[in-house]
Amino acid sequence: MKIIHLSDLHITPAGKSLFDADPAAQLMQCIAHINKHHADAQLCVLTGDLTHAGHPLAYQRLAQCLQALKMPVRFLMGNHDDRQAFGQVFTAQATELDGFVQYAEILGDYEALYVDSLQDGYTDGYLCERRLQWLEQKLEQATRPILLFSHHPLPMLQYPAMDWLRLSNAEHVLPLLKRCAQPVHLFSGHVHRCSAGVWNGIPFFTVNGTNHQHELDLHTHGAATSTFEPASYAVILPHAEGVTVHFQPFGYDDSVRFPYTGSLDALKCRHA
Ligand SMILES: [Fe+2]
Numbered sequence: 001m002k003i004i005h006l007s008d009l010h011i012t013p014a015g016k017s018l019f020d021a022d023p024a025a026q027l028m029q030c031i032a033h034i035n036k037h038h039a040d041a042q043l044c045v046l047t048g049d050l051t052h053a054g055h056p057l058a059y060q061r062l063a064q065c066l067q068a069l070k071m072p073v074r075f076l077m078g079n080h081d082d083r084q085a086f087g088q089v090f091t092a093q094a095t096e097l098d099g100f101v102q103y104a105e106i107l108g109d110y111e112a113l114y115v116d117s118l119q120d121g122y123t124d125g126y127l128c129e130r131r132l133q134w135l136e137q138k139l140e141q142a143t144r145p146i147l148l149f150s151h152h153p154l155p156m157l158q159y160p161a162m163d164w165l166r167l168s169n170a171e172h173v174l175p176l177l178k179r180c181a182q183p184v185h186l187f188s189g190h191v192h193r194c195s196a197g198v199w200n201g202i203p204f205f206t207v208n209g210t211n212h213q214h215e216l217d218l219h220t221h222g223a224a225t226s227t228f229e230p231a232s233y234a235v236i237l238p239h240a241e242g243v244t245v246h247f248q249p250f251g252y253d254d255s256v257r258f259p260y261t262g263s264l265d266a267l268k269c270r271h272a
Pocket residue numbers: 008010049078080190191192209
């Protein structure tokens with residue numbers, strides 16, 4: 001199985017740039033790369049901040065861009081999103097919880113949980129009692145390893161400019177995850193950086209934005225500094241022995257390619 005993970009598209013209405021860039025053009029470049037290299041993926045998960053300001057015209061523009069993508073899409077809400085405006089455009093979006101974009105599906109030998117961590121009017125994330133109860137039930141009933149997608153990361157990333165803006169009640173989620181009899185893997189965006197690690201025994205991954213990134217400044221508290229470091233997406237490979245995640249920059253397809261070694265004889269391998 002192959003799942004593509006994008007985040008933080010920050011799409012704007014046509015004609016409106018963002019930080020002197022065009023998020024839709026960036027997304028189209030990303031989609032072209034995915035279609036060229038990973039058209040065999042089962043689906044593409046967009047973990048929120050789909051638009052920059054939740055404008056209905058931005059969701060329409062997103063829908064137009066996604067027509068080019070050669071696989072089904074799953075959506076999550078981020079702090080820059082507006083559920084109502086999103087719902088007016090993506091009318092077929094499933095939910096298992098009225099008023100939220102929160103749902104689950106079986107993906108082969110895995111189960112994906114899509115959690116809506118948006119709290120209206122705030123930058124950090126939050127799961128209210130209803131969303132927590134839904135999650136608790138799903139985790140209790142799980143018969144397969146879990147891929148849990150949310151916009152806001154649950155762990156501290158040791159990155160002070162964004163850690164204070166993560167899921168604010170992650171301490172309420174942790175016991176539910178620890179009680180789950182199945183392995184759980186966490187996938188998020190929001191921090192506009194690729195990171196991976198283990199949080200209280202639970203593996204987690206975050207992925208870059210497709211438009212702008214945040215500088216890796218591990219000292220400054222307060223607001224992050226944005227950059228145009230290379231954008232990338234993640235390729236998630238759930239398999240029989242666990243989950244592998246590759247981070248793939250896009251926009252470098254014309255990079256020079258060359259053989260790692262001129263001769264196979266130069267490679268020594270005990271198992272060859
Ligand atoms: Fe974002």
